[in-house]
Amino acid sequence: MSKEEIYISVDIETDGPIPGTYSMLSLGAVALKADKTVLGEFEINLETLPNAKQSESTMEWWSQPEQRAAWEYARKDPKDPKYAMEKFVEWVKSFEGKPVFVGWPVAFDFTFVYWYIINFLGDKTSPFGRMGFSAVDVGSFAMAELKMTREGVGKKTMPQEWFADKFPHTHKALDDAKEQGHVFCNMLAQNRGSPK
Numbered sequence: 001m002s003k004e005e006i007y008i009s010v011d012i013e014t015d016g017p018i019p020g021t022y023s024m025l026s027l028g029a030v031a032l033k034a035d036k037t038v039l040g041e042f043e044i045n046l047e048t049l050p051n052a053k054q055s056e057s058t059m060e061w062w063s064q065p066e067q068r069a070a071w072e073y074a075r076k077d078p079k080d081p082k083y084a085m086e087k088f089v090e091w092v093k094s095f096e097g098k099p100v101f102v103g104w105p106v107a108f109d110f111t112f113v114y115w116y117i118i119n120f121l122g123d124k125t126s127p128f129g130r131m132g133f134s135a136v137d138v139g140s141f142a143m144a145e146l147k148m149t150r151e152g153v154g155k156k157t158m159p160q161e162w163f164a165d166k167f168p169h170t171h172k173a174l175d176d177a178k179e180q181g182h183v184f185c186n187m188l189a190q191n192r193g194s195p196k
Helices: 056-062 065-074 081-093 106-121 138-146 173-192
Strands: 005-014 024-032 038-045 098-103 135-137
Touching (some): 005 106, 005 173, 038 081, 056 065, 081 106, 098 106
Parallel strands (some): 005 098, 098 135
Antiparallel strands (some): 024 038
């Protein structure tokens, strides 16, 4: 009998568009079953990488007054990146089932998380599937469900019942991971014809 999939909804905050050149500042995650049962939460802030840069455009976004609280939150008590990734992988592996990374956009969040795991822990340490990169993109799933172009998919064009759980989008990593995890599970319920 195959193990149940556990959906690890992840959101990160960074100071630039790509890992290595720029740093991951914060990682938040929530582990859910398909029925939205929350199995656990994870949150950690990271120290910046040695010799890394900060993207001018990203830092301009962070400097906006409405982002100040999220920036300050992401810079509280940062941990060594190796330690942070050890704790994250340990947390993911603590659940019974097959972990699947859920991101929005997954191409951004997973790229950073995977780079950090491989860079600090080695190339066989990713907990996400046999090959290490079992991941789902919420936007791509919405594109298929709605029969829309990828560019046409956004919060304003997605069914509001997918957002029925009313989580705030604060740009604090854990808050945003909760929101997207519940949106994903609502989409999954619709896709499978089960109640949300």
